[in-house]
Amino acid sequence: xxxxxxxxxxxxxxxxxxxxxxxxxxxxxxxxxxxxxxxxxxxxxxxxxxxxxxxxxxxxxxxxxxxxxxxxxxxxxxxxxxxxxxxxxxxxxxxxxxxxxxxxxxxxxxxxxxxxxxxxxxxxxxxxxxxxxxxxxxxxxxxxxxxxxxxxxxxxxxxxxxxxxxxxxxxxxxxxxxxxxxxxxxxxxxxxxxxxxxxxxxxxxxxxxxxxxxxxxxxxxxxxxxxxxxxxxxxxxxxxxxxxxxxxxxxxxxxxxxxxxxxxxxxxxxxxxxxxxxxxxxxxxxxxxxxxxxxxxxxxxxxxxxxxxxxxxxxxxxxxxxxxxxxxxxxxxxxxxxxxxxxxxxxxxxxxxxxxxxxxxxxxxxxxxxxxxxxxxxxxxxxxxxxxxxxxxxxxxxxxxxxxxxxxxxxxxxxxxxxxxxxxxxxxxxxxxxxxxxxxxxxxxxxxxxxx
Amino acid sequence: xxxxxxxxxxxxxxxxxxxxxxxxxxxxxxxxxxxxxxxxxxxxxxxxxxxxxxxxxxxxxxxxxxxxxxxxxxxxxxxxxxxxxxxxxxxxxxxxxxxxxxxxxxxxxxxxxxxxxxxxxxxxxxxxxxxxxxxxxxxxxxxxxxxxxxxxxxxxxxxxxxxxxxxxxxxxxxxxxxxxxxxxxxxxxxxxxxxxxxxxxxxxxxxxxxxxxxxxxxx
Numbered sequence: 001x002x003x004x005x006x007x008x009x010x011x012x013x014x015x016x017x018x019x020x021x022x023x024x025x026x027x028x029x030x031x032x033x034x035x036x037x038x039x040x041x042x043x044x045x046x047x048x049x050x051x052x053x054x055x056x057x058x059x060x061x062x063x064x065x066x067x068x069x070x071x072x073x074x075x076x077x078x079x080x081x082x083x084x085x086x087x088x089x090x091x092x093x094x095x096x097x098x099x100x101x102x103x104x105x106x107x108x109x110x111x112x113x114x115x116x117x118x119x120x121x122x123x124x125x126x127x128x129x130x131x132x133x134x135x136x137x138x139x140x141x142x143x144x145x146x147x148x149x150x151x152x153x154x155x156x157x158x159x160x161x162x163x164x165x166x167x168x169x170x171x172x173x174x175x176x177x178x179x180x181x182x183x184x185x186x187x188x189x190x191x192x193x194x195x196x197x198x199x200x201x202x203x204x205x206x207x208x209x210x211x212x213x214x215x216x217x218x219x220x221x222x223x224x225x226x227x228x229x230x231x232x233x234x235x236x237x238x239x240x241x242x243x244x245x246x247x248x249x250x251x252x253x254x255x256x257x258x259x260x261x262x263x264x265x266x267x268x269x270x271x272x273x274x275x276x277x278x279x280x281x282x283x284x285x286x287x288x289x290x291x292x293x294x295x296x297x298x299x300x301x302x303x304x305x306x307x308x309x310x311x312x313x314x315x316x317x318x319x320x321x322x323x324x325x326x327x328x329x330x331x332x333x334x335x336x337x338x339x340x341x342x343x344x345x346x347x348x349x350x351x352x353x354x355x356x357x358x359x360x361x362x363x364x365x366x367x368x369x370x371x372x373x374x375x376x377x378x379x380x381x382x383x384x385x386x387x388x389x390x391x392x393x394x395x396x397x398x399x400x401x402x403x404x405x406x407x408x409x410x411x412x413x414x415x416x417x418x419x420x421x422x423x424x425x426x427x428x429x430x431x432x433x434x435x436x437x438x439x440x441x442x443x444x445x446x447x448x449x450x451x452x
Numbered sequence: 453x454x455x456x457x458x459x460x461x462x463x464x465x466x467x468x469x470x471x472x473x474x475x476x477x478x479x480x481x482x483x484x485x486x487x488x489x490x491x492x493x494x495x496x497x498x499x500x501x502x503x504x505x506x507x508x509x510x511x512x513x514x515x516x517x518x519x520x521x522x523x524x525x526x527x528x529x530x531x532x533x534x535x536x537x538x539x540x541x542x543x544x545x546x547x548x549x550x551x552x553x554x555x556x557x558x559x560x561x562x563x564x565x566x567x568x569x570x571x572x573x574x575x576x577x578x579x580x581x582x583x584x585x586x587x588x589x590x591x592x593x594x595x596x597x598x599x600x601x602x603x604x605x606x607x608x609x610x611x612x613x614x615x616x617x618x619x620x621x622x623x624x625x626x627x628x629x630x631x632x633x634x635x636x637x638x639x640x641x642x643x644x645x646x647x648x649x650x651x652x653x654x655x656x657x658x659x660x661x662x663x664x665x666x667x668x669x670x671x
Binding site: 060061062063214215216217240241288290291292293294295296297298299337339341343345352363365366367368369375376377378379380381382383403405407408410411415416417418419420421422423424425426427428429430431432433 | 504533539
């Protein structure tokens with residue numbers, strides 16, 4: 001029932017080649033495997049690797065993922081299974097002392113977290129997430145400071161779900177606790193949950209995943225008509241639509257989830273858009289410095305409506321400071337540049353717009369040109385400056401409305417990989433009006449081309 | 453272009469340039485392509501006499517680290533180019549890496565390239581196959597860089613480009629008035645079946661043209 005009931009054999013890296021200091025490092029620990037059963041543990045680990053690396057968004061992040069298994073010998077096989085919650089009463093001698101039936105719930109499988117963390121730290125000091133693999137075919141799992149899962153049918157799905165808790169602080173999105181009739185779970189009350197994938201807030205404008213909600217999707221998208229039970233009706237919107245669905249975080253009503261379904265609600269289904277983004281935000285910055293992540297276009301700025309800035313036209317020679325990091329699916333940190341489609345509308349005089357990194361010196365460069373009354377868009381790859389901001393300068397003696405839609409971002413770091421992007425403060429390379437970079441078009445002999 | 457404005461002298465596959473035309477004396481277009489390469493059937497900017505028009509360009513870097521800018525006009529034009537970044541050369545292998553291309557024309561509704569030979573209907577959507585065409589890989593692509601141009605619009609409107617099969621977002625990529633020719637660069641997420649959707653937000657019809665100049669790798 002303690003570490004006296006076994007011993008640590010050693011670690012083996014079973015996937016990945018990223019430097020441990022710059023990767024998401026998963027550690028799998030063997031629990032309830034005897035010496036003779038270590039090969040069984042090794043096989044289970046490979047099943048996990050296969051499932052993990054084919055599950056979005058992990059499938060796009062494998063360059064930044066390492067997976068280690070730590071073989072640990074237990075004296076006996078399996079896990080404790082108390083009769084009080086309907087178990088067999090087994091009490092095998094195992095290294096991490098795993099047991100079913102925690103909190104009176106049979107499926108809640110826990111272990112000695114401190115021992116698991118101690119072993120993980122000793123074997124893989126830079127671990128990102130620890131999963132304890134329990135040698136039992138009975139269904140169970142949990143996700144606290146370490147994730148725990150058994151080898152029941154769909155074991156790897158349990159593992160992926162529990163790692164959602166352990167590594168990313170994702171909440172359970174299912175609307176019950178123990179199941180059955182449980183009046184205490186009818187109505188959520190209390191402050192806004194801290195987890196990124198459940199909410200008690202049903203106001204579109206302040207919804208924490210509002211960036212992922214199409215304007216055409218109703219908020220709430222589904223209300224539970226009977227709070228004494230969970231809502232079993234089918235979704236009114238196509239699968240994958242992000243909205244606001246009542247029933248989440250163990251409550252039938254008053255708590256909401258982002259999509260109809262998600263791996264944090266049911267096993268065997270994909271992670272929802274919001275959970276995928278949370279995971280990507282965590283691992284993405286580790287993946288490829290200079291790598292690009294595509295986003296569904298999202299309107300970050302619209303001075304006509306007050307989105308992203310004060311409502312009202314930008315003043316003559318005025319600058320808008322636009323927060324981009326942490327908005328519209330752009331991670332809160334680790335972003336070098338964003339792809340923005342910037343549109344000017346209702347300009348009252350001719351002018352141009354210069355887009356540059358927040359807090360940086362405004363360069364001699366321009367992105368849009370317009371005359372009075374014109375609507376003109378242009379794509380901009382804008383460096384992200386201090387505080388995750390982008391500055392938009394209106395050069396005109398008149399005012400102008402500005403709109404900006406984000407469609408992707410480039411990760412910061414030191415870009416070295418083939419195809420990686422290095423963001424630069426805008427700089428003028430060519431201006432045939434002044435002869436910069438090319439001959440004066442009207443006096444070709446005036447300046448030779450200095451392009452190398 | 454390489455060796456200038458903090459762009460390294462070597463190891464660069466493509467640069468991100470904001471190209472502006474000024475003082476054109478006649479209508480025309482500009483094509484930007486790799487120095488020393490064959491000029492493709494593609495365009496980056498369109499203008500009429502006297503107009504100042506910019507557009508972002510992701511330009512492959514050709515021989516000697518150069519980019520060629522071609523003035524497809526009967527008149528003269530002033531050209532300005534501002535650099536805002538570059539891509540490292542080599543075969544893109546990791547997630548998020550960029551592969552520069554051509555450019556090459558994937559869509560032209562005026563002649564039936566990539567879609568039916570007809571103007572796009574009012575509030576109509578074109579679904580454009582992008583993977584497996586124009587040297588875009590058949591799979592493992594998260595987004596493509598398209599220069600999208602509207603021509604012959606019969607009424608004012610806008611175009612929204614988004615991943616096929618996903619919800620059309622509250623966002624726009626091009627804005628135009630009647631009879632204008634307007635291009636804009638778009639980084640478009642690739643949706644179901646390797647397709648991109650282009651929505652015509654106008655009560656009139658419009659011709660759509662799209663030239664691909666690169667792609668980003670998925671994981």
